[in-house]
Amino acid sequence: xxxxxxxxxxxxxxxxxxxxxxxxxxxxxxxxxxxxxxxxxxxxxxxxxxxxxxxxxxxxxxxxxxxxxxxxxxxxxxxxxxxxxxxxxxxxxxxxxxxxxxxxxxxxxxxxxxxxxxxxxxxxxxxxxxxxxxxxxxxxxxxxxxxxxxxxxxxxxxxxxxxxxxxxxxxxxxxxxxxxxxxxxxxxxxxxxxxxxxxxxxxxxxxxxxxxxxxxxxxxxxxxxxxxxxxxxxxxxxxxxxxxxxxxxxxxxxxxxxxxxxxxxxxxxxxxxxxxxxxxxxxxxxxxxxxxxxxxxx
Numbered sequence: 001x002x003x004x005x006x007x008x009x010x011x012x013x014x015x016x017x018x019x020x021x022x023x024x025x026x027x028x029x030x031x032x033x034x035x036x037x038x039x040x041x042x043x044x045x046x047x048x049x050x051x052x053x054x055x056x057x058x059x060x061x062x063x064x065x066x067x068x069x070x071x072x073x074x075x076x077x078x079x080x081x082x083x084x085x086x087x088x089x090x091x092x093x094x095x096x097x098x099x100x101x102x103x104x105x106x107x108x109x110x111x112x113x114x115x116x117x118x119x120x121x122x123x124x125x126x127x128x129x130x131x132x133x134x135x136x137x138x139x140x141x142x143x144x145x146x147x148x149x150x151x152x153x154x155x156x157x158x159x160x161x162x163x164x165x166x167x168x169x170x171x172x173x174x175x176x177x178x179x180x181x182x183x184x185x186x187x188x189x190x191x192x193x194x195x196x197x198x199x200x201x202x203x204x205x206x207x208x209x210x211x212x213x214x215x216x217x218x219x220x221x222x223x224x225x226x227x228x229x230x231x232x233x234x235x236x237x238x239x240x241x242x243x244x245x246x247x248x249x250x251x252x253x254x255x256x257x258x259x260x261x262x263x264x265x266x267x268x269x270x271x272x273x274x275x276x277x278x279x280x281x282x283x284x285x286x287x288x289x290x291x292x293x294x295x296x297x298x
Contacts, residue, residue, distance in 0.1 A: 028062050031069035036062060103258065110257045114250055121245045125238050132236055138186040139203050140228040143193060145174045145220055152214045152221035159211060159225060174220065186230065186240065199224050 026038035041061045042050065049057045080086045125132070142165055146152035155172035159165065165183060169176045193199045202212035202224050211225040230236070269275050 028058065029066055031066055032073060034069045034072075036065050041065070106258055106261055107254050110254060110261075111250075114253045114257070116246050116249045116253075118242075120249060121242055122238065124245055124249060125241060129235060132241060134230055134232055134234050134236055136232055137189040138230045138236070139189055139192055139226060140183070140186045141192065141203055142169075142183045142225040142227060143179050143199065143222065144169065144172065144224075145179065145222055146172050147174060147220065149214065149216070149221050152223060156211055156214065156223055183227070186228070186237075189229075193224070196222065 027035055028038055028041055029036040038058075041058055045057045045061050049060075075081070081090065142159075144152065144155050146155060151172040155168050158168045158172075166180055169180050169183075173179050189200075189204060192203050196215075196217060198215050198217070199212070199222060203226060206212055206224075206226050208226050208228065212223045214221050214223045216222075266275075
């Protein structure tokens with residue numbers, strides 16, 4: 001009996017909590033029948049603006065929302081929708097929104113069926129290799145950030161003795177995971193450590209395998225070692241481009257699939273005799289050209 005009562009109590013408590021949550025929706029503002037809730041406001045505020053100052057973001061959006069509702073109310077008073085010109089614009093805007101929503105829905109549906117293999121990416125790269133040319137020098141380098149001059153000197157000495165970069169970075173460098181990861185990729189020379197002008201200049205001047213002098217920057221001790229460079233006009237490694245090429249191929253397959261979908265709509269409508277075209281152009285128009293144009297659009 002006690003267990004049964006407890007069971008009914010839990011059910012009642014759960015329903016009460018659910019109803020309470022639904023009723024406790026926080027309202028930020030009302031303009032006549034229009035209501036702005038806290039959740040509606042938050043869903044329309046960008047993450048960056050909200051994270052910077054959530055209170056200011058809510059107030060700013062609330063004020064914009066109130067102004068928008070007042071303007072919409074005024075359009076009703078002015079009976080703007082009764083204007084044929086305004087109604088045409090509204091209808092056109094609805095059509096454009098429907099077309100955009102249709103395209104998004106079809107592309108979303110097609111996306112799950114699009115698969116790009118590594119071989120497709122490699123074939124595309126080889127076929128279009130001449131299009132992938134470096135327009136500036138690229139460099140791969142090591143950047144050590146030490147808390148003390150002694151650590152920087154020891155790290156520099158160990159690298160010159162042939163101790164692995166990973167071991168040196170983990171023993172002496174701040175942000176060791178980051179500097180180890182960054183040393184595995186190429187960077188455009190213009191943006192390589194651009195926040196440190198002195199280090200960027202070293203990367204432009206030192207030769208491969210050379211290590212720069214140690215520099216004290218904001219009470220931290222830095223040096224760089226150049227590992228590789230690629231000159232202007234060289235081809236980038238395929239690994240740099242894998243994600244970019246894959247995205248291009250996905251977009252291209254989406255474009256083809258979408259156009260095929262629309263073409264099939266046209267063919268189906270044509271087969272059902274739903275499309276009728278009329279030649280109402282002036283007599284001095286090039287009839288053959290017009291015919292070709294109309295046919296090409298079918």
